[in-house]
Amino acid sequence: MVSSVYIHVPFCAKKCEYCAFYSEGTDGARIERYVAALLIDIRRQAIQAQPRTVFFGGGTPSLLTLGQWARIFDAFQEVGWTSVSEFTVECNPATVSAAKAALFRENGVNRISMGVQSLDEGLLDRLGRVHSREMVFRSFQTLREAGFDNINLDLMFAIPGQTKEIWQQTLDEILEFGSEHLSCYEVIYEEDTPLYDQMKAGEFDVDEALASEMYEMLVRSLDLKGYRQYEIANFARSDGNDPNGFPSYACRHNINYWVGGDYLALGPAAAGHQDGQRYQNWSNTELYCEAIQAGRLPRDGGECLEPLAKASETAAFSLRMNRGIHFLEFQAKTGFDLQEHWGAELDRLVGCGWGERCEETFRLTRTGFRFADAAGAELLKV
Ligand code: SF4
Numbered sequence: 001m002v003s004s005v006y007i008h009v010p011f012c013a014k015k016c017e018y019c020a021f022y023s024e025g026t027d028g029a030r031i032e033r034y035v036a037a038l039l040i041d042i043r044r045q046a047i048q049a050q051p052r053t054v055f056f057g058g059g060t061p062s063l064l065t066l067g068q069w070a071r072i073f074d075a076f077q078e079v080g081w082t083s084v085s086e087f088t089v090e091c092n093p094a095t096v097s098a099a100k101a102a103l104f105r106e107n108g109v110n111r112i113s114m115g116v117q118s119l120d121e122g123l124l125d126r127l128g129r130v131h132s133r134e135m136v137f138r139s140f141q142t143l144r145e146a147g148f149d150n151i152n153l154d155l156m157f158a159i160p161g162q163t164k165e166i167w168q169q170t171l172d173e174i175l176e177f178g179s180e181h182l183s184c185y186e187v188i189y190e191e192d193t194p195l196y197d198q199m200k201a202g203e204f205d206v207d208e209a210l211a212s213e214m215y216e217m218l219v220r221s222l223d224l225k226g227y228r229q230y231e232i233a234n235f236a237r238s239d240g241n242d243p244n245g246f247p248s249y250a251c252r253h254n255i256n257y258w259v260g261g262d263y264l265a266l267g268p269a270a271a272g273h274q275d276g277q278r279y280q281n282w283s284n285t286e287l288y289c290e291a292i293q294a295g296r297l298p299r300d301g302g303e304c305l306e307p308l309a310k311a312s313e314t315a316a317f318s319l320r321m322n323r324g325i326h327f328l329e330f331q332a333k334t335g336f337d338l339q340e341h342w343g344a345e346l347d348r349l350v351g352c353g354w355g356e357r358c359e360e361t362f363r364l365t366r367t368g369f370r371f372a373d374a375a376g377a378e379l380l381k382v
Helices: 028-048 066-079 098-106 121-127 133-145 164-177 194-200 208-224 252-258 285-293 307-318 327-334 343-351 366-370 372-379
Strands: 002-009 049-058 086-091 111-117 151-157 181-186 228-231 234-236 264-266 271-274 277-281 299-304 355-357 361-364
Touching: 002 028, 002 252, 002 271, 028 049, 028 066, 028 264, 028 285, 049 252, 066 098, 086 252, 098 133, 111 121, 111 133, 133 151, 151 164, 151 208, 164 208, 181 208, 208 228, 252 307, 264 277, 307 327, 307 372, 343 355, 343 372, 361 366, 366 372
Parallel strands: 002 049, 002 264, 049 086, 086 111, 111 151, 151 181
Antiparallel strands: 181 234, 228 234, 264 271, 271 277, 277 299, 355 361
């Protein structure tokens, strides 16, 4: 039985300048068709899962109407997906309403992840976001008034045009919100995005040194306010009850990805992993709906991972967490002894100052954290 379910809602009011996720515009008939297909998908796949964590990501899940959400929640009831301990819905600040927040609460949603990205109007514009800074304040208050006591806010740094002063101002203001969780990502230039094209055309320079400084400012500011970093980009508050060494408000759903757990994927472009099999749904809403309606799995492909390849992927992801890779847990999960199979790679990472061996774990140093992708690549065995 799979205990984590990811559901992709592929609609956005407007495409952001930096975004390479699969999403499309808000055609009402298309969204209806998607919801009808999703309900079938839920009913069909329900037998494989008893989710402890559910994550609706996007796209912009909060774009769905109250009626569409009610039908989705009814399907959850019908299939018995009712013991979800962490139920997250991603929201755009432009699409949060009191009625939607209340409906979410009544139906077991207990965590909201809100894409803020910046509190500077100029940068929000630069990124092509549809919301204003004012909407962030209003939506956060609406969510609190509805009773949400576990809210994540997403931020971005190293945005073209963002100075250290603007970044510090955003950090100071965001910390005043007192959210339980913060996810903070450096801008990534993905091919096929307007931001990438602008960068390639020389419209701005990428300043690595400034990005590093901004990351240091982030870690320092959040630490001073009592947030515990538990992954490169993720910080959470703790109420003192920290199972497995993670802060109590750490996102359990994402931790499951990083430790190599199984998860079910529903919706276009969603990727899943089960029993050593990785798969990807069609990154096309039409094809997804057609497949579901015809009684087929909506898959664009899949691959069976060799145990060693899967274990090395788990090692690379686990390195992203502050606690690093726990030797015994890793062996229990993958069947491989990290120190035996990756001894030379671990030595290399220690040698260049990126990694450190402790009694029970291997983890990245602070310097290593800046090069986590390269460090993770060292451990991949394909
Ligand atoms: S709201 Fe999110 S998913 Fe939609 S275009 Fe912007 S970044 Fe991409």
